Amino acid sequence: MIRSRMLAAPLAIITLALSLAACGSESSAPEDSSGGGSSDAGWTPITVEHALGTTTIEEQPERVATVDYANQEVPLALGIVPVGMSKMTWGDDDGDGIQPWVEDKLEELDAETPVLFDETDGYDFEAVAATEPDLILAGYSGMTEEDYATLSEIAPVVAYPDAPWATPWRESIKINATALGKEEEGEQLVADLEQTIADAVAEHPDLEGANGMFMTHVDPTDLSEINFYSAADTRTKFFEDLGMAIAPSIVEASGDGGDFAGSISTERADELSDVDVVVTYGGQELIDALNGDPVLSQLPAVKNDAIVNLDGAKPIGTAANPTALSLPYLIEDYVALLADAVAGSAGK
Structure with a gap:
């Protein structure tokens, strides 16, 4: 998959988007099922190393956003509905930007459709910022260092572990699950999928x-x-x-x-x-x-x-x-x- 990436959005634009979103967010924040989960006093900070740096998640994520191809599927598989995710144009049979297996999972979780980020011409930094995420998952992605720096102004970002567009499905699940504090659940998901393949x-x-x-x-x-x-x-x-x-x-x-x-x-x-x-x-x-x-x-x-x-x-x-x-x-x-x-x- 080859995508062009637009230049990093000015920080002022992102700051403005966050400020506007914050104006009406206190009384209309989504329920736990729409982002991550309620705060856990027992949360231990998690540090994830990846190709573009080291990211520490200090608090349990409650509003998870995902960018690029299929990263939304890991939190969904683990029962977490992202507040925003990439609009899918590949394998989408009805043109609504959501692949059928994701539609099935959203229905299973009785969840509304997250905000869809149109990444046709690169990341929509303003749209990502407007969802007020406290974690951005991109374990399988092709983001540049500039993209990473800009997204990191919005929230902690977990990028690909080695090279762009080269994260095998097991590693994609593991790195995204680890960032969510669900490393063991991610390992079980991998084991279940390996059995499905077998x-x-x-x-x-x-x-x-x-x-x-x-x-x-x-x-x-x-x-x-x-x-x-x-x-x-x-x-x-x-x-x-x-x-x-x-x-x-x-x-x-x-x-x-x-x-x-x-x-x-x-x-x-x-x-x-x-x-x-x-x-x-x-x-x-x-x-x-x-x-x-x-x-x-x-x-x-x-x-x-x-x-x-x-x-x-x-x-x-x-x-x-x-x-x-x-x-x-x-x-x-x-x-x-x-x-x-x-x-x-x-x-x-």
């Missing part, structure tokens, strides 16, 4: 050992380069959770830089001959272009029609990048698609 994979033993590649951002009208999510990306790493392997050619082409995406010249396409299954967001247009290219059409995965196309306009589009609530919602369908691709590859 149950789904057990139905498709043919996935074991199949080499996967995630092809992305490819222009069907210019196939001179093949772009892919690297071995460091969460979508590629998820292959290993499913008993598959990241194709050795992708590991080699990814290098040691830790970037979440890479590319390879089509002139070197034969290096991808070890790829059994290609996953892509490219749609039928890309599949037709691959089949029509004299070089790429000879790749085993293309020749065998072992391509899984994920439609980003539908919930299944998010399946390759699992999150706290989406994983149980989508895992069976995603594994079935991969298994069909592997079967096609093996049968030809």
